[in-house]
Amino acid sequence: MNIIMAALPILLQGLQVTLYIFVIAIILGFLLGLLMALLRLAPFKVLNLISKVYVDAIRGTPFIVQLFFIYFGVNSLHFISLNSTTAGIITVAINAGAYFAEIIRAGIQSIDKGQTEAARSIGLTGAQTMRYVVLPQAFRRMLPTITNQSIISLKDTSLLSVIGIADLTQQGQIQAAATFEAFKIWLAVGIIYFIVIYLLSILANFVERRFELR
Amino acid sequence: MSIITVKNLRKSFGSVEVLKDINAEIKEKEVVCVIGPSGSGKSTFLRCLNRLEEISGGHVIVNGHDITDSKININKVRQEVGMVFQSFNLFPHKTVLENITLGPIKVLSTAKDAAEKLAFELLDKVGLREKANSYPGELSGGQKQRVAIARALAMNPKIMLFDEPTSALDPEMVGDVLEVMKQLAKEGMTMVVVTHEMGFAREVGDRVIFMDGGYIVEENKPNELFSNPQHNRTKSFLSKVL
Numbered sequence: 001m002n003i004i005m006a007a008l009p010i011l012l013q014g015l016q017v018t019l020y021i022f023v024i025a026i027i028l029g030f031l032l033g034l035l036m037a038l039l040r041l042a043p044f045k046v047l048n049l050i051s052k053v054y055v056d057a058i059r060g061t062p063f064i065v066q067l068f069f070i071y072f073g074v075n076s077l078h079f080i081s082l083n084s085t086t087a088g089i090i091t092v093a094i095n096a097g098a099y100f101a102e103i104i105r106a107g108i109q110s111i112d113k114g115q116t117e118a119a120r121s122i123g124l125t126g127a128q129t130m131r132y133v134v135l136p137q138a139f140r141r142m143l144p145t146i147t148n149q150s151i152i153s154l155k156d157t158s159l160l161s162v163i164g165i166a167d168l169t170q171q172g173q174i175q176a177a178a179t180f181e182a183f184k185i186w187l188a189v190g191i192i193y194f195i196v197i198y199l200l201s202i203l204a205n206f207v208e209r210r211f212e213l214r
Numbered sequence: 215m216s217i218i219t220v221k222n223l224r225k226s227f228g229s230v231e232v233l234k235d236i237n238a239e240i241k242e243k244e245v246v247c248v249i250g251p252s253g254s255g256k257s258t259f260l261r262c263l264n265r266l267e268e269i270s271g272g273h274v275i276v277n278g279h280d281i282t283d284s285k286i287n288i289n290k291v292r293q294e295v296g297m298v299f300q301s302f303n304l305f306p307h308k309t310v311l312e313n314i315t316l317g318p319i320k321v322l323s324t325a326k327d328a329a330e331k332l333a334f335e336l337l338d339k340v341g342l343r344e345k346a347n348s349y350p351g352e353l354s355g356g357q358k359q360r361v362a363i364a365r366a367l368a369m370n371p372k373i374m375l376f377d378e379p380t381s382a383l384d385p386e387m388v389g390d391v392l393e394v395m396k397q398l399a400k401e402g403m404t405m406v407v408v409t410h411e412m413g414f415a416r417e418v419g420d421r422v423i424f425m426d427g428g429y430i431v432e433e434n435k436p437n438e439l440f441s442n443p444q445h446n447r448t449k450s451f452l453s454k455v456l
Contacts (some may be wrong), residue, residue: 117266118303118362122317122369123293132316136307 004188007175014171015192021085021167022154025092029153030146032093033100038130040105051101058098063156067091071163088160096153103145107138140211147204151197158193168192217242217373217404218263222272225258232258234428236272240373245405247415247436250425251451256408259425260375263406264288264295277372293321296366300378302358304350304365310337311346314365322369329368336364340394356387360394367398374398376407412456416440424448 040051058066071087074080082090111134119129161170172189176182218240225233232255240246248256261267262274265281265288273282279291305313314333318324324332337343340360350358359379366374376395380388392414399405399418409415415422416436423433426447432439440456443449 112303114299114301114303115305118297118299118305118365119316120289121264121266121292121295121297122366123289123321124317125289128320132320133305137305140307 003179003181003184007179007185007188010171010175011168011188011192014166014168015196017085017165018154018157018167018169019196021089021092021160021165022157025089025157026096026150026153028089028093029096030100032097033104036097036101037104037108040101041108055098055101058095063091063095064159064162066095067159067163070094084160084163084165087163088157088165092153092157092160095156096149099149099152100146103142103149104138107142107145108134110141111137140208143204143208143211147201147208150204151200154197154200155193215242216240216275217277218406219275220259220263220272221275223259223262223269223274224271225255225262225267226270232428233262233270236428236430238423238430238433240404240406242372242404243402244420245399245403245407245418246421246423247419248406248408248423248425249410249412249415249451249455250431254425255428256425257377260377260406260408263373263375264292264297266297289321293317293369294372296369296371296374298359298362298366298374298376298379300381302350302355302362302382304358304362306350309347309349310342310353310361313350313361314368317365317369332368333364336367337361339367339397340364341390354387355383356390359383359387359391363391363394363398373404373406376405376409378408378410380409380411410455412440424451426451 036051036054039047040055042048067087070091071082071084075082075087115133115137116129119133120126124132157167158169160167161173164170168189172185176185179185216239218238220236220238223233223236224231236259248259250256258267262269263276265274269282273280275281276291277294279286281288281291305316308316311330311333314336315324315326315329318329318332319326334343334346337346340363342357342360342364345353345357345361350361353361363379379395380391383391388411392411395405395407395414396418407414407419419436421433422436422439424431424439424443424445424447431445431447432443434444439448440452443452
């Protein structure tokens with residue numbers, strides 16, 4: 001217990017980094033996913049193709065390869081220099097964005113065509129119809145899957161430790177090595193992840209209930 | 215003076231031609247009922263009048279706008295043409311009041327309180343003031359359809375299109391909806407009503423159009439058409455439904 005208590009402040013520092021990256025990446029990822037879903041549904045073949053290539057490329061490659069590609073690959077070209085945190089955020093965002101794109105596309109397509117027709121028939125533009133009628137309904141249906149993907153992305157951030165980001169997992173590694181108490185330290189790290197994700201799902205449940213269709 | 219003119223209208227879904235050379239005129243304040251067997255193209259015809267269906271050929275001129283012209287702002291035209299659907303299509307995430315005020319607020323930029331005042335007047339008209347803060351899921355079918363009518367009227371349209379407005383209703387709900395429509399007709403609204411309610415067509419319609427197989431087979435004053443149909447197809451249809 002003493003060992004865990006001694007390591008805890010450092011682990012919590014790591015958790016801060018994890019959460020910082022997660023929050024920024026998940027917001028960017030959601031916006032990217034929304035954009036890509038709209039491109040996918042737009043009446044222009046070129047836009048559909050951009051979205052499709054993006055989603056297929058991300059879904060078809062491992063996260064760690066994407067991370068190395070952005071951090072080592074892009075940096076090696078020397079036209080831009082990404083620090084590890086930025087590269088980490090970009091990777092998580094781009095990765096989550098592909099899955100969000102599919103979730104959002106499916107959510108939009110699940111809304112009855114009559115809703116769009118009714119909205120258009122009172123003179124709303126396509127964009128207004130999307131914003132006021134389709135997306136609010138689709139969003140409610142998407143919430144459980146959005147929560148799921150957010151949890152997956154949060155756990156994916158632990159892989160960022162391999163490019164030296166001082167996240168929770170990285171701090172766990174350092175503590176485990178320094179104390180020779182791998183069992184206790186990794187148990188503590190696991191519990192911290194679990195608690196954060198548990199709180200996240202409680203929050204998601206709360207939001208879901210708030211937005212429930214009457 | 216015609217408020218709607220349809221010239222050589224054609225509409226195909228893929229290789230299936232659903233409307234074949236439709237010509238029709240609808241005058242201001244006229245109530246036109248469109249009847250015919252299912253698959254005759256009557257709903258598609260109606261949906262071409264506000265371009266919910268892309269038009270394959272011919273011209274549809276609504277209130278002076280040729281809506282087949284791709285340069286026309288169709289949203290502007292749709293503001294003048296209300297539509298009521300068989301399946302109501304109320305917005306389930308919005309209250310009755312919000313359903314009605316959405317169009318005025320977002321499309322006409324009406325102030326919120328003015329839009330709500332209008333909404334309450336319309337709810338009075340359809341007899342549902344007390345449901346203003348309910349959600350569509352809490353209403354019966356007949357109530358939903360009356361809200362849908364109020365929602366369309368909130369845009370102050372010149373023309374109202376009804377696509378089988380009572381077909382999805384329990385029989386005891388039909389009367390309330392038809393009553394609202396009769397009232398509307400009395401007030402001089404131009405109405406095009408696709409319907410299976412022959413009683414309504416006879417009583418309220420100024421003219422009845424009978425469609426079959428993508429054509430207008432015949433049209434006439436309701437009494438004439440119902441008591442003295444000219445075409446065999448009309449006769450055989452009427453003998454089945456009357």
